[in-house]
Amino acid sequence: MRNGFLAAVAALLLASGVSGAASAADKLKVGFIYLGPIGDLGWTYQHELARQAVVKEFGDKIETTYLENVAEGPDAERAIEQLVRAGNKLIFTTSFGYMDPTLKVAKKYPNVHFEHATGYKRDKNMSTYSARWYQGRYIQGQIAARMSRAGVLGYIGSFPIPEVISGINATILGAQSINPNVKVKIIWANSWFDPPKEADAAKALIDQGADIIMQHTDSPAAMQIAAERGKLAFGQDSEMIKFGPQSQLTSILDTWAPYYISRVKAELDGSWKEQDTWGGLETKMFEMAPYTNMPDDVKKMAEETQAAITAGKLHPFKCPVVAQDGTTVECKGGDHLDDGQILGMNFYVKGVDDKVPGK
Amino acid sequence: MQLVLEKRAEQSTAAALVSPLVAIAATLATMSLLLALLGKNPAAALIVYFVDPLTDGYSLQEIAVKATPLVMIAVGLALCYLANAWNIGAEGQFLIGAVAGSWIAVKTQGTDAGHWVLPAMLASAAIAGALYALIPAIGKVRFGASEILTSLMLVYVAELFLDYLVRGPWRDPAGFNFPTTAEFDPVATVPVLVEGGRLHLGAILALLAVAAAAVLLGRTLKGFEIRVVGAAPRAARFAGFDPDRAILVTFAVSGALAGLAGIIEVAGPIGHLQPGISPGYGFTAIIVAFLGRLNPVGILIAGLFLALTFIGGEQAQIAMKIPLDVTKVFQGILLFYVLACDSLILYRFRFISKSPGVLRGTG
């Protein structure tokens, strides 16, 4: 009985091994590590859409695999290494928290290429990529200032990391360029993802007088509350118009597909090199959803601003940038703040009536 | 006819050996059915889950790494549960231990502090974990507040405290404001056992904890006291054992072990303090404790087995595109069957003819 079982196991192992070898021949294996479930409607969902676009683009030439719900803790390193051991030659790790684990695995497997999203550590075989979402936030700030009757914007933050802080600042700067007296109320959800809590935060902001809701959390809950209350809102990560047909002004769409396709292509033709990609509107690293629920002149303004930013004529953090305490921020990038200052942003600009948490 | 449970006069050794095998067989059968429903080849999937990870050194090492914190925490919890003290908050004690140990690592960072750093970190983590566990224990003993709920609530408090620290005071100054401390210095890191691998000293400490608990429970008066207090509180009082003291002691020990597991995880596989250092170890360990029937050696086996399902689950996602949720369903089913089959050890099933009169009359 026991021998019979072992024999059966061996036969199956053999069978799976053979069939695996046949189908995997000559295919480039590409792996993805996801933070959330693929159905989160936000961050992970957008990466999954991009993976599907990659599959569509290259068809039989590649084979993709993903691991979802990988916590940014001790499990991440193992999950990445599992993908390496399964034969993946190009691996995308799609959250900031995977930075150190990715680096560790990259050092261990110099022949495998890694792409890490939103981090700042690189190696010979490890690239980083991210998007200049603050450009989109600037446009949103302008739209918000035009559309808000109360002059009060409600902002739902996830965690006070630089990406979120710079988003808040870009929003304020954009809004102030239209209406210098605009106010912003900020609520930290302390979570990327807790739909009922995001909904509660949106309600609280509206109840406190905000008539435009902006979010840096991942679910469409806030959009749906705005719709319910007849207020306007901006989506996040993905197209959320379905949840607020009369509310969504626009949404910052994470469009990873072009980047993923270009990197897989580079891997296929052997030209993959370590690089740091921080793209914006100009490279379509992200896109703005259609401008909706606003008068034509506001739409025109938004489109013009978008064009100016895309063409490099307008920089959201153009100098002088005045910090909350009234000091002018050193201008390291010529006529605007340099990338390092934006990537490590840890102060609010003047006009924010709040203080950066943990400071 | 009615099926009833009947307590066995003495526990049957045969049943104790057969029950886990029956449970595993039943789990495999149910899993096969579910996999077939999902359109996957059950046999191939089961091999990916349970056989493949056992066939190479790398996976075996990863299983040990994953099992280390689970076993260490579960051993402590088993002592608690045997004493009828319900510590559900090991997750919080794990986090507080990690925080306390990291405090030393952060404060000595970049100094020429010597090899005392790691031992000091381990000690402070154990102490902090024990103290944190004593809060619900004292609440229970002094005020009669349910330790199940207070220990659970303190998990959330610990999570948010850790979050505050790494986003505020302890943030890596060179880390672009991201919520993590700087990488710990080499003297503040748990050494790796095999060059190039991830298996670390913590695995040995976990084994020591298992051995110590086995000796404590099997060979010492204290262990006997714990068991009597849990199983027969009245008898314990007659014997002069103090149930309150047993609650305090077992809570402190389990908190210390959880705290130790916390700092080992941070100073070992992770290498720095950050939010989300635990994928629910404290809760999974409760399950490990019960899977291992609150027996230290059983816990070791259970911890390794559960770790196997995690590793196998990942490999199943990679090799067969089986969603992670299936792995969770499997773990749930496995637990149900193991717990149910363990009833075989304590109870005998008997069919009796249904006669309500008897039920009402005697009793």
Place this chain on the structure above:
Amino acid sequence: MELVEAIILSVLAASTPLLIAATGELVTERSGVLNLGVEGMMIMGAACGLGGTWLTGSIIVGALCGMIAGMLLSLIFATMTLGLAVNQVATGLALTIFGIGLSGLIGAGFVGERIATAPHLHLPSPTDVPFGGRILFGQDGFVYLSLALIVAVRWFLYRTRAGLVLRACGDNHVSAHALGYPVLRIRLLATMFGGACAGLAGAYLPLAYTPFFIPGMTAGRGWIALALVVFASWLPGRLVIGAYLFGAVSILQLHAQGAGIGIPSQFMSALPYLATVIVLVALSRARSGGSTTPASLGTVFVPDR
């Protein structure tokens, strides 16, 4: 004034799922069964509730689907703990893992789909009374249902014979059995009621709060419901206070942030949990020995025929 009204409305909505789930668990625990699987039953209720409404377009069907899902899970729990005398803590935790996994598989079918939320009551004149009108007459049906439920449970536990028997089972299952009451059958029904309530509470989230399903969207609310039962020292009246208090703290901390009060938000988020611990200890102390705690809570009962 308007802000106060608005805050109260948010608090009511945020508290309702907690209240419904906790009411069910209260009945379960009063019968002597501790089911820690509330989170698992809730998330299943959320997945099946949304599924039901999405397929049929009916909120009521969705709510029923959620209840049935929760009840089925509680049946697994009951089979294990009552039928096979397995430890309740371990089974409850296993149920949570199982529920989270299964809800993800079921929910995968309608991720990204949205439904219309449950309508709010609107009585032309009373609802429009400036202050209080919307609070009293402008809620969604679940809010009224949750209050009716707790009143009914209170009446049942203290005013009916069946309620007395149920409490007797929780306080001393040996005596209850000796008196000829079918302890296990009563506990089975109480557990199923708890499961149905947890399922309904879970279904509330997609049906009335955020009209879509996302895996893990209950985000720990099942655990809070468990804490509330203890917080209320197993008394229905206090449960209402506890649920609304918890809802109020979690909403007010958001408002405090929006108003720019400079306390770290982590401390604000920790407040409800700290409050529960402190109240738990204070209450336990005040009532000297925990007389309202069901004495047989969480212990296995095997009738010796």
